[in-house]
Amino acid sequence: xxxxxxxxxxxxxxxxxxxxxxxxxxxxxxxxxLMGRNGMxxxxxxxxxxxxxxNPEGRVTFAGEDIANLPAHRAARRGIGLVPEGRRCFPNLTxxxxxxxxxxxxxxxxxxxxGLFPRLKERSDxxxxxxxxxxxxxxxxxxxxxxxxxxxILDEATEGLAPVVRQEIWTAIATLKRQTGLSILVVDKSIxxxxxxxxxxxxxxRGSSVWQGGIADLSADVKDRYLGV
Numbered sequence: 507x508x509x510x511x512x513x514x515x516x517x518x519x520x521x522x523x524x525x526x527x528x529x530x531x532x533x534x535x536x537x538x539x540l541m542g543r544n545g546m547x548x549x550x551x552x553x554x555x556x557x558x559x560x561n562p563e564g565r566v567t568f569a570g571e572d573i574a575n576l577p578a579h580r581a582a583r584r585g586i587g588l589v590p591e592g593r594r595c596f597p598n599l600t601x602x603x604x605x606x607x608x609x610x611x612x613x614x615x616x617x618x619x620x621g622l623f624p625r626l627k628e629r630s631d632x633x634x635x636x637x638x639x640x641x642x643x644x645x646x647x648x649x650x651x652x653x654x655x656x657x658x659i660l661d662e663a664t665e666g667l668a669p670v671v672r673q674e675i676w677t678a679i680a681t682l683k684r685q686t687g688l689s690i691l692v693v694d695k696s697i698x699x700x701x702x703x704x705x706x707x708x709x710x711x712r713g714s715s716v717w718q719g720g721i722a723d724l725s726a727d728v729k730d731r732y733l734g735v
Contacts, residue, residue, distance in 0.1 A: 509534050509689045510555065510657055515564035517554050524550045525562070526713040532657065537683050537690045539700045539721065541733060542710035548693050549591060551710065552661055555691075556588050557581040569656065583610075587655030591662045591693075593642045595649070597635035601626055604634050604645055605652050612654025619648040622678055640671030647678065658682070660692045664699075672696075679703055697724070697733075709733070 510532040517525040525547050532538050540548050553559035554566060557578040566574040573581050582588075596604050605619060605626070620627035623644040629637060634645060643663060650658060660679070664672040676699045682688050683703050694700060700707075701721050709717040709732045717728055 507534050508532065509536075509569060510691075511565065511567045512551070512555070513565040515551070515554060515562050515566060517550060517559050517562040519550075519559070524559075524713055525554070527715065528554075528564075528710065528713070529715045529718070530708050532689050532691055535687045535689060536705050537679075537692065537703050539704040539707045540691055540693045540710070541695070541700075541707055543733065546710045547713040548710055549661060550713070552588070552659055552691075552693070555581075555659065556586055582653065585654075585656035587650035587653045587658045589643075589646050589650045589658070589660045589663055591665070593639075593646045595634040595637075595642050595645050598633065600631050600633055601637070601645055602630040604649055608649045609652045610654050614651045614654050616652075619651055622651070622681065623648055638671075640667050640674070643667060643671070643675060644678075647675070655688070657689045657691065660690065660694070662693055664694060664696065672699075676702070695733075697729070 508531050512528050512530040515525055515528040528551050540551065542548055550559060554562045557573065557576050562574055568584055568586065573584065596607065599607065605616060625641060626644055626648055629641060634642065637645065647663065664675050680703050682690065704721040706720055707724055708715055711732055717732060
């Protein structure tokens with residue numbers, strides 16, 4: 507069963523067209539990689555899903571409900587959890603306060619988040635602004651999980667991190683795929699790591715969906731055409 511569906515979605519920033527026809531489907535428990543060169547519409551698509559970009563045309567449904575005109579906070583309450591590009595933790599709150607601030611009833615609580623990221627338990631009383639970049643990314647993921655989402659969206663979750671920390675994040679994502687029924691949409695450039703977790707891929711080019719398929723079908727020709735420099 508499909509959890510999220512975008513069909514022929516177009517969107518604008520002010521008077522500037524940004525998306526020209528995006529099709530994307532995520533099933534229950536499925537991991538989909540959203541890929542494309544910089545500036546091709548990935549973050550804009552995420553903003554449409556999370557209702558941070560108003561009045562798109564086309565169809566946007568979540569769990570069978572049309573959410574195209576919902577305000578962002580109501581979309582989040584439906585079960586859409588976002589890990590935004592740039593982390594965006596609350597710098598003047600502690601790690602524990604960041605997590606509690608977003609908490610909603612459900613399976614994910616402090617204990618489960620600490621189990622996924624033990625370092626967050628160690629840093630519970632530390633201000634978020636004092637964390638390393640990798641720790642802030644763990645906090646951002648933990649904060650999204652505390653909303654108990656049905657869909658977790660990871661926008662460049664490993665960008666700019668040290669290799670050892672990147673691996674910790676990929677291991678956590680793999681754990682979520684293996685041990686939960688969570689659907690995940692992940693934006694990242696690391697094809698080798700995505701092959702380990704993704705069920706499918708959607709590639710955007712100039713604001714449109716240009717290729718969709720299984721991760722195993724992502725050929726060298728497709729990569730050169732749509733993902734190469």
